[in-house]
Amino acid sequence: xxxxxxxxxxxxxxxxxxxxxxxxxxxxxxxxxxxxxxxxxxxxxxxxxxxxxxxxxxxxxxxxxxxxxxxxxxxxxxxxxxxxxxxxxxxxxxxxxxxxxxxxxxxxxxx
Amino acid sequence: xxxxxxxxxxxxxxxxxxxxxxxxxxxxxxxxxxxxxxxxxxxxxxxxxxxxxxxxxxxxxxxxxxxxxxxxxxxxxxxxxxxxxxxxxxxxxxxxxxxxxxxxxxxxxxxxxxxxxxxxxxxxxxxxxxxxxxxxxxxxxxxxxxxxxxxxxxxxxxxxxxxxxxxxxxxxxxxxxxxxxxxxxxxxxxxxxxxxxxxxxxxxxxxxxxxxxxxxxxxxxxx
Numbered sequence: 001x002x003x004x005x006x007x008x009x010x011x012x013x014x015x016x017x018x019x020x021x022x023x024x025x026x027x028x029x030x031x032x033x034x035x036x037x038x039x040x041x042x043x044x045x046x047x048x049x050x051x052x053x054x055x056x057x058x059x060x061x062x063x064x065x066x067x068x069x070x071x072x073x074x075x076x077x078x079x080x081x082x083x084x085x086x087x088x089x090x091x092x093x094x095x096x097x098x099x100x101x102x103x104x105x106x107x108x109x110x111x
Numbered sequence: 112x113x114x115x116x117x118x119x120x121x122x123x124x125x126x127x128x129x130x131x132x133x134x135x136x137x138x139x140x141x142x143x144x145x146x147x148x149x150x151x152x153x154x155x156x157x158x159x160x161x162x163x164x165x166x167x168x169x170x171x172x173x174x175x176x177x178x179x180x181x182x183x184x185x186x187x188x189x190x191x192x193x194x195x196x197x198x199x200x201x202x203x204x205x206x207x208x209x210x211x212x213x214x215x216x217x218x219x220x221x222x223x224x225x226x227x228x229x230x231x232x233x234x235x236x237x238x239x240x241x242x243x244x245x246x247x248x249x250x251x252x253x254x255x256x257x258x259x260x261x262x263x264x265x266x267x268x269x270x271x272x273x274x275x276x277x278x279x280x281x282x283x284x285x286x287x288x289x290x291x292x293x294x295x296x297x298x299x300x301x302x303x304x305x306x307x308x309x310x311x312x313x314x315x316x317x318x319x320x321x322x323x324x325x326x327x328x329x330x331x332x333x334x
Contacts, residue, residue: 032175035176036318056173057181066121066167069143071168078250078251088214092211098270100206103205107200
């Protein structure tokens with residue numbers, strides 16, 4: 001029961017976020033990201049009981065990987081593009097990931 | 112049909128990951144690969160498959176919202192460390208957003224690919240949702256994101272050991288910032304603090320990247 005209420009709350013925050021995203025088309029945040037921020041603010045303000053949200057968020061996030069499998073399969077549509085630029089993709093991903101990690105570590109020590 | 116097959120393959124991939132937990136046995140990567148191999152010769156149209164599995168993609172919306180709960184739940188692990196946390200994430204996100212497309216450009220990639228690669232460090236959940244807003248094709252970005260996650264989770268800890276980075280806070284931060292959920296799964300093997308920081312970093316990286324991306328694309332002439 002708690003989980004159902006929590007699930008409904010997550011959708012409600014998404015809906016609020018979607019409204020905000022429409023009202024502020026210039027802001028780069030999507031509806032879900034606005035919803036994430038609003039949920040954090042509501043929990044931090046102490047007005048929202050985290051228990052029902054926790055009951056829904058836990059199981060929902062345990063299957064997170066499954067939800068973007070269909071989008072991942074969509075790579076089929078880009079087969080030729082990726083094959084033609086295999087070197088660029090590999091280089092950018094390998095070096096880019098390494099440099100991102102190093103920059104994060106440097107930023108953390110400097111911050 | 113597409114939905115049931117996806118579920119079954121994902122369950123099998125999860126089982127494989129439990130037997131041999133390694134970034135290369137990442138369940139999402141394995142499932143996507145298996146489905147591509149299965150769909151291709153069978154002549155099963157991609158559009159039909161994606162239509163049948165739409166309910167799964169809808170669940171990404173509340174799942175991204177739920178990351179706000181994760182952040183609130185784990186906020187204690189940031190006590191007194193908000194500055195290094197934010198400093199690291201802003202530096203990491205800005206670097207990823209600019210250097211990755213520039214590298215790809217130097218190696219001959221066009222604008223569409225450059226933009227998709229720029230989002231490589233955010234969680235796919237956010238990319239699917241944010242991509243259209245930034246003019247990025249999520250179908251192209253997600254597989255690249257998954258590969259970036261696997262690379263970071265597989266080699267990140269090894270490189271950090273060579274560099275003498277041993278603090279769980281820093282290791283979790285770097286894994287979450289560069290390799291989102293796949294890095295966070297790897298951080299879980301390093302203990303509760305690394306896991307919490309990595310999860311927080313993943314949620315915050317999505318947010319920071321969303322804020323910085325329009326400026327980065329403008330500077331790179333990708334707008």
